[in-house]
Amino acid sequence: MSRLDPLPVSTSAPKERVAYLDNARYWVMLLVVIGHSLTELVVMDSARGVYTWIYLFHMPFFVLISGYTARHYVGDFRQIRRIVSTLIVPYLIVETGLQLITRHYDGEPEHFMILSPQWLGWFLAALFIWRLTTPIWRALKYPITTAVLISLLAGLIEIPNVLALPKVLGLLPFYVIGLHFDREVFLWLGHARNRIVAAVLLGGSFVVCLAFAQSWADRWPLTTWLLWKARYDELGAGPLEGIAIRALLLVIAFVLTLAALSLVPRGRSWTTTMGGRTFYCYLLHGFVILWLDRHFDLWQRIEPYGATAVLGCIATATIVANLLMTKPVATVFRPVFEPRLTWMFRDPSEDTQHLPGDHPDVWDRGVERTLPRRAHRPPSHHHLR
Known part of the structure; x- marks a missing residue:
């Protein structure tokens, strides 16, 4: 038996999935796939407006939930x-696969950069770093303030893209806020009055993004700011201006995230089941988009159709996202993206007689879910798997 200090082993029973969180994952995953499908069309005002609106809050939303x-x-x-x-x-599989595809069609990257995620892998790398640093953010006296300062200052210096570190630091405040979120906030957001305000905020912001899509494109690269990774000077802003703009975007993203959380349905529905499989949709949709783009030049072919192409792209992305959240897809790819790897780890019984009862979640693997329900609501008995 190894002389290494044993890791603590959880002995608690597996927690039930929470319909609210799975519903939230479903709707934000639609935004992720739609946003990625519009990337090649942002030269058009209509596509740029929708893209900007999505990117104002969809990843902050996902990060906060995580x-x-x-x-x-x-x-x-x-x-x-x-x-x-x-x-x-999954990070190694997806990042290697995507880089192989782009290398085949584009000749880039010339050398594999597995630790420098080029696209989808950044979120898995970010979750890895955020998860490992969670005890630090739980122990600090002013964790949210510290995270905000790190995000604001990160844009001042050159940070290598190792494990997507610029985006990890840029979006860090939302993860830390999520760590310290209180159940009462979710209940408060669900009040009818707050949901009306949320609908107005999201609808109004959508209209503003569409109305000013051309103006923003002419004056400053808003879509690039919303990627949360470029230095301020690369975006044409000085240090103070850059900090001010990122601070404003943090506030806007947080407000719209609260609005989106307010509108997420609380009850169980078909979106709950689909939302339990967003993991596979996230990992696979990039391969679909790259294949359609590189093999068929799809986006170049549909660009001349203008707003019709944008609407068609949104509809197609919605269909693809739902297909990738179906049970057959989960059944086929679960062994690939969620291997048991029992051969790699010591038997926990060497350290304790209790084995962990685990029921992994889509985005918070190995983390127990404890979002309470109202006392008068019966508990859900749904499990992902």
Whole structure:
């Protein structure tokens, strides 16, 4: 038996999935796929307006939810094993696969840059870093303030793209806010009055993005700012101006995230089941988009159709996203993206007689879900798998 200090082993029963969180994942995953499908069409005002609106809040939304569901991470045996099998392994598969495709069609990258994610892999790398640093953010006296300062200052210096570090730091405040979110906030957001305000905010922001799409494109690269990774000077802003703009975008993203959270349905529906499989949709949709783009030049072919092409792209992306969240897809790709890897880890019984009862989640692997329900609502009995 190894003399290494044993990892703590969770002995708690697996938690039930929460319909609200899975509903939230479903709707934001639609925005992710739609946003990625519009990337090649942002030369058009209509596509740029929709793209800008989506990117104002969809990843901050996802990051905040990820932080909330990771708030009990302590680095026990089960959680460490889940990080390896459902973050590290999928990252290596997806990043290698995507770089092989772009290298085949474009000749780039000339050398594999596995630790420098070029596209989808950044979020898996970010979750890995955020998850490992969770105990730090739980221990600090002013964690949110610290995270905001890090985000604002990160744009001042050159940060290598190792494990997508610029985006990791730029979006860090939303993860830390999620870690410290209180259940009462979710309940408060669900009040009818707040939901009306949320609908107005989201609808109004959508109209503004469409109305000013051309104006913003002429004056400053807003879509690039919303990627949360470029230095301020690369975006044509000085240090103080850059900090001010990022601070404003942080506020806007947080407000719109709260609005989106307010409108997410609380009850169980078909979106709950689909939302439990967003993991596979996220990992696979990039391959679909790259194949359609590189093999068929799809976006170049449809660009002349203007707004019709944009609407068609949104509709097609919605269909593709739903197909990738179906049970057959999950059944086929679960062994690939969620390998058990029992051969890699020590048997936890060497350290304790209790084995972890694990029921992994889509985005917060190995983290128990504890979002309470109202007392008068019956508990859900749905499990992802």
